[in-house]
Amino acid sequence: MGRRSSHTAEELRELILEAATSLISEGGLAGLSAREIARRIGYSPGTLYNVFENLDDLVLTIEGRLIDGLSAELDKVPVNGSSDEQALALGRAYLKYTSENPRLWNLIFEHHLPSGREVPPWYQQKLDVVMQRVEDVVAPLMPDRSPEDVKRSAHVLWAGVHGITSLATADKLAVVTSDGAGPLVDHMITTYLAGLEKPE
């Protein structure tokens, strides 16, 4: 395929990201290899290093796109229903998005930066956008609570949904089957919110 300068810099970048994404979809992070990417796009291994600093940099770019994709899905959730309904819809959207390609989504938990290296600011920003969306939906459910309490509830709901999807796709802690995750997510959100509203 690819020959010298037969692609623009941006095309080449996309080609690399597409090939890498396919490899991860097929075999997880362990299935990713710079040499195999190069083989698939018809360039030499060295070329990847003109475009990305290294594999970590490439993977982080893919992870950023995954977060963007989730953001986009969460933004599609209608804002007209009750807040409880919106919270449920958010949880379901998370489950749907991450279940479509579990190996890809799992990348975010399989891949670790070399110790010392921090997540770059552009990545943290994407994360903040998603969390803000959750907080915005949760906030109206707890009008007389502090912003710290709202943040805490958003985090707990987020962690709960993540926990269920994570256990549904884990090999080694698979206490939940993947087709059972949907009802669990609904139940967890509903019950937690009921507990929040309950007077003590």
Add this chain to the structure above:
Amino acid sequence: MGRRSSHTAEELRELILEAATSLISEGGLAGLSAREIARRIGYSPGTLYNVFENLDDLVLTIEGRLIDGLSAELDKVPVNGSSDEQALALGRAYLKYTSENPRLWNLIFEHHLPSGREVPPWYQQKLDVVMQRVEDVVAPLMPDRSPEDVKRSAHVLWAGVHGITSLATADKLAVVTSDGAGPLVDHMITTYLAGLEKPE
């Protein structure tokens, strides 16, 4: 160090597992290498393959021990308090155990069996033991609910605690700081259980 037959088969096995565990503690799954294990214990790489089928087999053995360790910690939780207190204590014990060596615990989520290979029965059994412990604590809290409902609640609580600890140690979805996980776990368990008890 090690020279031909200077260790019994069992000693050699422990030596290998110890070295592997150290490597994972230091650098996660990515820090593990058969050759480096061999170097550290003073044997040749080939020796590992007399003791373990391959690295997956070795890693699975370590994962089994991690589950055993968690089981032991959960068994230490006193059975005299109220069920709510026991559920809280279980969640805290999980958090404490997994936070002591997050890289090691993370192994369970980083490591994936080659597609097609299933978790061996002895491993599944260990998992069942842990889950049973959680169900036993949750059951008295919902006396008029079906066994399916109890199982569901045990799974949701388990997933919730896992989700919080997971997000607290993830690089890429770290919405929770690790010192904040404790209060979140308490809050999640308390609020979920309150929601369960709430009449609709």
Add this chain to the structure above:
DNA sequence: ACCTGAACACCGTTCAAGT
């Protein structure tokens, strides 16, 4: 300017040969 491909320092795993 862009890309190659050899080079370097690594892997996991196997297996004939040694003791």
Add this chain to the structure above:
DNA sequence: ACCTGAACACCGTTCAAGT
């Protein structure tokens, strides 16, 4: 019986040399 170490088929990354 147990262990070695060479061999094979791989890695990520760099960088002089080519067009």
